[in-house]
Amino acid sequence: MRYYEDPGPGYGALPPRAAVRSDAPRLSLNGTWRFHLAESVAEAPAGFEREDFDDSGWDTIPVPSSWPMHGFGRPAYTNQPYPFPLDPPYVPDENPTGDHRLGFELPESWSGASAVLRFDGVDSCARVYLNGVELGVTRGSRVPAEFDVSEQLRPGRNVLAVRVHQWSSGSYLEDQDMWWLPGIFRDVTLVARPPAGVPDVFVHADYDHRTGTGTLLVESVPGATVRIPELSVSTVAGQPVPIPGVEPWSAESPRLYDVVVATEAESVTLRTGFRTVAIKGGVLTVNGRRVLFHGVNRHEHDPVLGRAIPEHRLRQELLVMKQHNINAIRTSHYPPDSRMLALCDELGFWVMDECDYETHGFFLLGWRGNPAGDPQFEAASLDRMRRLVERDKNHPSVIIWSLGNEAGTGRNLDVMAAWTKQRDPSRPVHYEGDLTSASVDMYSRMYASHAEVEAIGRRAEEPLNDAELDARRRAMPFVLCEYSHAGGNGPGGLPEYEELFHLYPRCQGGFVWEWMEHGISRPGGGYAYGGEFGEELHDGTYVLDGLVFPDLTPQPVLAEVHKAFEPVHLSVDSEARELRVVNRYDFVDTSHLALQWELADDGRVVTRGLLALPVVASGAEATVDLPKEALDLPGLYSERWLTVRATLAADTPWAQAGHEVAFGQGQLSTGRPPVASTRAPTSSSSGSLALGPGRFDRHTGRLVGLYEWPVSHVPLELWRAPTQHDARTWDATTLDRRTRWADAGLHRLRYRTLSVEKSGDELTVVTKVGAAAIDAGVVTTYRWSLVDDRLTAEVEVEPVGTWTVPWARVGLTLGLPAGFRDLTWFGLGPGPAYPDSRAAGRVGRFTATIDDLQVPYLYPQENGARGDVRWAELSGPAGQLRVAGDPVLALTVRRWTITDLAAADHPEDLVPGDRIWLTLDALQHGLGSPTSGAPILPPHDLQPRSHRFRFSLG
Structure with missing residues (x-):
């Protein structure tokens, strides 16, 4: 058997240890x-590991x-x-093989030193040589893997040679939902x-x-001394020490001590x-308190570097x-760069x-031949878990071990x-793939519906046999290890999940899928x-299923996450x-927060x-009197709104003072006076019907002109450029919405004037x-009239x-002239709002360019709608x-049609035309x-039904 097909964990490496x-x-190195x-x-060069091998004609790589x-x-x-035939543990002969060579100088100070060579990550199999000797x-x-190089290392020049195979027996355990990207993608270090x-x-x-007492016990070499200078602790390894009055660590107050x-x-x-992590009464607790996970699944990805993640990017992600x-x-679905866990300790994350374990592709075979049940993969399976635990065991942020995913x-x-x-035994063990949870400590599901989560919360889920x-x-405590799939425009329904988490103690939150889009930068942009x-x-x-774009720019849904996950609720x-x-x-209590308020009349801030x-x-609540000056302020207004924001009172390691943590809004007055048009009506032209500023086609009744502008009028829209969620479904027996809409012809409607x-x-x-x-259709009736010189339409859909x-x-x-550039609106903003994704919207007056209203999803789709718009001005x-x-x-405004949007494969495919397209949606x-x-x-499931709505133009 070829070494890279051996189902074992490899050979020659030292036992795993902590970083x-x-x-x-x-x-x-x-x-x-x-x-x-x-x-x-077979095409890889023979003898590449020799010290005298001539690699001068080779390429270079970082x-x-x-x-x-x-x-x-x-x-x-x-x-x-x-991406290869399933015949474990074998892989095809067409196995890309990357040979790496490095000549390096060893300082004289290392002469005679014992040393190990450490690889923090190599995908997927590496054979390592130093000075011609296989390690x-x-x-x-x-x-990570470490090799003892004490005998091979020498002063002066050394030659390290590493042969990396893209496919190996290990690839059968690494079928995660991500790009296949081979290489030496993490640090290589020589350690004395x-x-x-x-x-x-x-x-x-x-x-x-x-x-309030901490207990410190350090396992290490016998006789090693242990100190925590800040706490004046001095002891020896193996000796437990009680420490009264320590400050505990939590994700909200990440207090760290140097040991x-x-x-x-x-x-x-x-x-x-x-x-201390414990499960008490079927609830996961830390330091005696139930914790609620407002989490994300995080892959390691850089759009330019692949899986080689710079440290500054790690920190930026967490910020x-x-x-x-x-x-x-x-850490879906493998151990991350260990520097990220150190940052989680510092900044505070659960x-x-x-x-690093997933065999998802065997699901397509009904799990036939699954390596998770194959004895020949037992050693490799256990080796991966051992190397994970030993590397990361000292991180306080790590409170749960997970066996892997979809295996x-x-x-x-x-x-x-x-x-x-x-x-x-100090941390619970998680695994979702076995619904009996027989070997683990938590019940976990992915993508359970709201109804199912509620049943689980009541401990009334479907029973096991x-x-x-x-x-x-x-x-057991329950978590959603994956939920609310965030591909493109969506998901919806986050606040409703959050309500269940707060209602049922057993439901301890979950991890949204997923954090980042995995787009790869293209040379041309x-x-x-x-x-x-x-x-x-x-x-x-x-692969485009994240809350942030590949460059870490937030997508609109991240604002929805921010709102749903608010740690302080203001009403x-x-x-x-x-x-x-x-x-x-x-x-933590609220002492780190400040309350700021502002009063707005018809969206204009009048005082704060x-x-x-x-x-x-x-876990407690309180009431605060609203500002008297806001309640009693006189003025002429139609809608008065009070917005209260909870902000950071001082700088933190992750945000500056003034950063908004939560907000609440309340309407203090209702009713809106009519707004008279300031435009003069235009007269009709031959061949059209005139009504105030509007001109209508005599035969079709469509609006063809408004004031001096030509207009293209689509009298009824039932279709949208499909979102990524519209285009997929989990259930193979059910057609996705895009297909169903296409079969019903919603994108190719025809109109007959009655x-x-x-x-x-x-x-x-x-x-x-x-x-x-x-044969299904819709009868649409427009009743156009003049109200205060404004062209007004009452539309009935049957x-x-x-x-x-x-x-x-x-x-x-x-369709209007392209010369419109900006939009000011009074409604929900500043970002998009859809029926089941609008919690982040606040009522106000906002202005943006038409171009800035567009969300540049990597795969173009329906986007950018502003909800609950009272009025808007182009x-x-x-x-x-x-x-x-x-x-x-x-309301949506675009420089391309819905059809153009649906046909595009990339944002750059969308080319502005000679019109802008204003879509007004009642539903x-x-x-x-x-x-x-x-x-x-x-x-939010829009079933066909009768509806009436009104709008005006002027």
């Missing part, structure tokens, strides 16, 4: 290496790197399918290892919330936090998360640390769970997704003249100020709308025949046009998250 900071010498890529193992990101080979994306083979792409040094450290720092473990030969330093009220991370069931997972519990297992699982690199199999845009009660403040933090915020303990009748200052137009080959599909929208589109060189709803409408279908199975909530 620590040591005062022993280190030499980074990152930098420019010589590189040669062969399309198969290390760390993913070689397809540097022009060698090509990226490939699959979600489920393996061993490592598999397990995202866990003093014979009498500190070989490993395991810090146990427990906290008794009843007494020094030393022998005469070496001193290592690591940062620890005192905290953006913290600034949007995200407090938890599932972490579910997941093993079905099998004996190897049971072995991994049993070893983990024995090695570290085994009564004992059912009772055990029913007593923009981002590529699956299928754009000639992949034989691929899953297309499914304005105008009748009681008070503000209700509910502290939803798990641990500060409110005194009482100190509200976690009547055009003008009587005085009223024009009534009746149109029958339908699609070819379909479905006829038998409709078998929901509608995407009920609205109309007007302006620019073309002039000024006011549009008003009665009472409200949703919209929700966004939902059907991509991964959660059905859309019924209020």
